[in-house]
Amino acid sequence: MSFLSYLINGISLGSIYAIIALGYTMVYGIARMLNFAHGDIIMVGGFAIFTMVSTLGMAPMVGVVTAVAVCTILGVTIEFVAYRPLRGASSLAVLITAIGVSYLLQNLALLIFGSNARQFTSVVNIPSLKLADGRLSISGETMVTIAACIVIMIALTTFINKTKVGQAMLAVSEDKGAAALMGINVNRTIAITFAIGSALAAVAGALLCSTYPSLTPYTGSMPGIKAFVAAVFGGIGSIPGALLGGIILGVVENLSKAYISSQLSDAIVFSLLIIILLVRPTGIMGKKINEKV
Amino acid sequence: MKKNKILIQNSITYGLVMGFWVIIQALSAGGLVSSLMKGLLVPLCIYAILAVSLNLTVGILGELSLGHAGFMCVGAFSGAFFTRCMEEVIPSVGLRFFIALVLGAAVAGVFGILIGIPVLRLKGDYLAIVTLAFGEIIKNLINVMYIGKDAKGFHFSIKDTLSLGMDDTGVVIVKGAQGITGTPRAATFTVGIILLLITLVIVLNLINSRTGRAIMSIRDNRIAAESIGINITKYKLMAFSISAALAGMAGVLYAHSLSTLAATSANFGYNKSILILVFVVLGGLGNIRGSVIAAIVLTALPEMLRGLNDYRMLIYAVVLIVMMLFNSSPKAIEMRSVFMDKIKHKKSAAKEA
Structure with missing residues (x-):
């Protein structure tokens, strides 16, 4: 039973990683950077919810919506x-600039909220599910996290495959120049990718802080790196790959x-x-790129 | 002609470092160096060595490595371990420190080869993430390592001090997350500068040798280099392991500038590797002198801004972003060249008139 509970917690953690990894993978796929x-945006989301819910006393859902809005604009x-x-x-050069942005966000948060860890009130108020005579307990956060991950995956896949904007994203990630010639606004498409x-x-910030309720300006950096891993x-650039990678990582870690x-x-x-990359140099679901001379 | 030019360029670099040493010595003789500045002198040398050695991997070999702090960590711990172990055998602190430097560099170099063999097969961002992973693994492993020494020899454990099973005479040298304590603080500014000069001699001579040109040819066009018979793996490994060895040496210097050495994410984490990478990129890829200057300026800058307290890291971040935009943005480059043209035009117009 304890194995099952570790496994479920692992899947829940993995779902959070997967949601973060989606952001990484989409941005990498389209902008090659x-x-x-990205990890620090999670932290900003966490602090936005913290301010709305704990400081201003709003409802948790209002907090989450605000956080999504703040992070999208950011x-x-x-x-x-x-x-x-x-x-x-x-x-x-882009990598170093991204690192600069990461320092900037961390230090802004440090300046505004201080370095002490804040107690985060969970945004999920679903009671935990007791199975097998109470020997296996699944918390509300875990269920919501896994559900959110599934919903996001389905929505995102549909969005990319069925809408014009989604197709434009695929086109831009394939070939920027050709996409521009086909009348796609490359800059706007990249901006939309960043927004998503x-x-x-x-969302990942809300789920992460609800499961591990301690919030500091550095909360996002390690999950960010893990999600990147x-x-x-x-296979960076692949959406099912991000899901698979996230879940495997979370389960193995737990x-x-x-x-x-x-x-x-x-x-x-x-x-x-390292082992996976040595066997498959472009990740589990990554595309193999043939080198041309 | 070209040889002379290289010689002059290199001499300027050595001269700069020696000049820096002379100025600091003169200032401290005159009592003009604050205690804050004094504490900064050895770290300046450490960062300069790290930046120069990383430039060998990133700028000269052209492979992005985010695990440089890992090699520094290996060097630091093997060096500090040696000085603590040999306390009775070699009483002279100076000699022990010297051997520790050589040993730390050697161990880090071996790690460079071991890690390089699998890792250097990958490319670009994949290589970056794997080197980052290696750095974190090294830091993690050192944090759970316990090594003790008693009459019977060495004891090793990855659990805790008790499970080492030592007799009464035993001394625990590596205490897991608490690291190594009691290393002699033998690192001085002069030693740091000498090591920096040694690093510069090694790297600059390597770059301007046949080997260095082979390494750079791999960076510029791997396939062309391979087709003219350059052994890619050999030269890649060579550059990577020399870079690792020099980082290990910097690590030993670091270990001997503190009395307690512990592997935390602040000193050997991926953030440190990124910090060094920032020095390299801002100093200019492949530009060794630039690395030294960037390391010194960017290490001193946040300390100089200490009066601004909470705002200093914020300013650092903004400066970093603005510098990158100014340096690398295609538009900024165009604007600068237009501006430079205008100045030239004015000058030539003034001459004609």
């Missing part, structure tokens, strides 16, 4: 101010925390990544 500031603004001028510059990614980060794991060593769980997760 590692958005290191994501688009960051793209416009920091990344758009660098389009066409070397990928390393950041909105997802806000998940995205690479599943099981190794439970059965091997809590201090070594990160090392185990990262070793798994």
